[in-house]
Amino acid sequence: MIQAETKFRVRYAETDQMGYVYYGRYAEYFEVGRVEAMRLLGFSYKDVEDKGILMPVIELNIVYKKPAFYDDEITLITKLQEMPSGYRIKFEYETKNAKNELLNTGTVSLVFIDKKSNKMVKVPDWFQQGLLPFFKANP
Amino acid sequence: MIQAETKFRVRYAETDQMGYVYYGRYAEYFEVGRVEAMRLLGFSYKDVEDKGILMPVIELNIVYKKPAFYDDEITLITKLQEMPSGYRIKFEYETKNAKNELLNTGTVSLVFIDKKSNKMVKVPDWFQQGLLPFFKANP
Amino acid sequence: MIQAETKFRVRYAETDQMGYVYYGRYAEYFEVGRVEAMRLLGFSYKDVEDKGILMPVIELNIVYKKPAFYDDEITLITKLQEMPSGYRIKFEYETKNAKNELLNTGTVSLVFIDKKSNKMVKVPDWFQQGLLPFFKANP
Amino acid sequence: MIQAETKFRVRYAETDQMGYVYYGRYAEYFEVGRVEAMRLLGFSYKDVEDKGILMPVIELNIVYKKPAFYDDEITLITKLQEMPSGYRIKFEYETKNAKNELLNTGTVSLVFIDKKSNKMVKVPDWFQQGLLPFFKANP
Numbered sequence: 001m002i003q004a005e006t007k008f009r010v011r012y013a014e015t016d017q018m019g020y021v022y023y024g025r026y027a028e029y030f031e032v033g034r035v036e037a038m039r040l041l042g043f044s045y046k047d048v049e050d051k052g053i054l055m056p057v058i059e060l061n062i063v064y065k066k067p068a069f070y071d072d073e074i075t076l077i078t079k080l081q082e083m084p085s086g087y088r089i090k091f092e093y094e095t096k097n098a099k100n101e102l103l104n105t106g107t108v109s110l111v112f113i114d115k116k117s118n119k120m121v122k123v124p125d126w127f128q129q130g131l132l133p134f135f136k137a138n139p
Numbered sequence: 140m141i142q143a144e145t146k147f148r149v150r151y152a153e154t155d156q157m158g159y160v161y162y163g164r165y166a167e168y169f170e171v172g173r174v175e176a177m178r179l180l181g182f183s184y185k186d187v188e189d190k191g192i193l194m195p196v197i198e199l200n201i202v203y204k205k206p207a208f209y210d211d212e213i214t215l216i217t218k219l220q221e222m223p224s225g226y227r228i229k230f231e232y233e234t235k236n237a238k239n240e241l242l243n244t245g246t247v248s249l250v251f252i253d254k255k256s257n258k259m260v261k262v263p264d265w266f267q268q269g270l271l272p273f274f275k276a277n278p
Numbered sequence: 279m280i281q282a283e284t285k286f287r288v289r290y291a292e293t294d295q296m297g298y299v300y301y302g303r304y305a306e307y308f309e310v311g312r313v314e315a316m317r318l319l320g321f322s323y324k325d326v327e328d329k330g331i332l333m334p335v336i337e338l339n340i341v342y343k344k345p346a347f348y349d350d351e352i353t354l355i356t357k358l359q360e361m362p363s364g365y366r367i368k369f370e371y372e373t374k375n376a377k378n379e380l381l382n383t384g385t386v387s388l389v390f391i392d393k394k395s396n397k398m399v400k401v402p403d404w405f406q407q408g409l410l411p412f413f414k415a416n417p
Numbered sequence: 418m419i420q421a422e423t424k425f426r427v428r429y430a431e432t433d434q435m436g437y438v439y440y441g442r443y444a445e446y447f448e449v450g451r452v453e454a455m456r457l458l459g460f461s462y463k464d465v466e467d468k469g470i471l472m473p474v475i476e477l478n479i480v481y482k483k484p485a486f487y488d489d490e491i492t493l494i495t496k497l498q499e500m501p502s503g504y505r506i507k508f509e510y511e512t513k514n515a516k517n518e519l520l521n522t523g524t525v526s527l528v529f530i531d532k533k534s535n536k537m538v539k540v541p542d543w544f545q546q547g548l549l550p551f552f553k554a555n556p
Contacts, residue, residue: 012452012462013300013445017293017348023196024166024291028430031163035429035488045429046488056206057162062199070295071452071463151313151323152306152441154434156487161430167291174290174349184290185349209434210313210324301474302444309441335440338479345473 002080004037020067033078054113062106073098084123141219143176149211159206172217193252201245212237223262280358282315288350298345311356332391340384351376362401419497421454427489437484450495471530479523490515501540
């Protein structure tokens, strides 16, 4: 399993008139979380696209337990439980506030698209090779 | 069952560098869909809040099948399959493009919060009464 | 002078915890306004990009007078006072609510970029030709 | 003069199909910049609102020179050149990328609103007192 933590503050723009972080903004947070998780593994998502692979999201699930508020310090935990082997990669998320209260949990599944052919492809070898040491080291 | 259709165009701001509508933006579209669905039923969500009830989202699920692109004319179908009777209300969604291709499906569940007490409450009577004729008329 | 009117409703996502439409969201509204203005003239901005021209914004100014609120029906007036002749095109805006109160005024200037060379170019002939009848008819 | 620097990375959500950071997103960046500038001065904007003062934006100006791209490390410089003495406070901005290229410059003016009366008020004493040492120390 691979796990990464990202910390950031809620922006005013991200709140709505309830005073909560707007429920759709977590998609943006989750994106930041997986990009930072990938960076820890030695990948920049920018490089992935430069290598001709797009990774659009194919499924998003969020269960909201508590709201986040303006200026809250958020900790986002991003997990990759399984080495991706087929067409998909699935990230799991936990969002917490500064009191360590669980705000929500979520999952995001993405696919690999070859930019030229615009077709879905299996997880590239170089991608899998990059993850391998982490899955070996953390059995 | 109650069903509403909302049509709108994809804004440039809603695209990302893949040229797709950003996956998190559908949360915003779904919000527009349920607000318009409720307006058809004679409710404005604004009135709901003015009556002291907040309706935060408690669960969001989206399965993405095809991307939407800039300037696409989107049709969003919002369904309320069941009369809400407890603490939750669940909307179902289908997003289609102008070629009638299914772009994604989703569900959003919301709860009712009393503004003063900040506690979850059951679906208010006046809310249920408002929906009743539609469920009777469309068995 | 060319003038177009666009009407839309404020989305919940667009509010912030003050209960106002977030000040940055007007950039998005203005984009919708000029796209709809161009569509009236027989241009889709999508076509402009398909013809190899990008139109990034080079200057944005907004003076805010009154806030817009959730569910407000907004009327956005977009004006093109002058036929663009050089490297820039400048749109002027007025945002009003349903009571016809002026919410803000703004201007957005854009340039023409050739996609291939990534260089600034003068307003394309076909673009100017498209505008000509409107400036003639409305002197 | 008071000056603060904020660093952050461009999120994927912030790009548009040109591959640029969407022009309206800088309003959000500028908000982060002034909040962080105020935090350096010992104010949290959250506290300002808790003290019954809202600070809506009354004017926004941005001149764009170069685009920012996905994953760019942005440095945002926020300046307060003058001690606010009347009804307004004006922040100045410079946005730079990792190559120290100037991406854009901007200004944001805000007013002070008393939450209860919903009227504009002069800069509160406690606000001015908070800034005083910085203006003395940096003449």
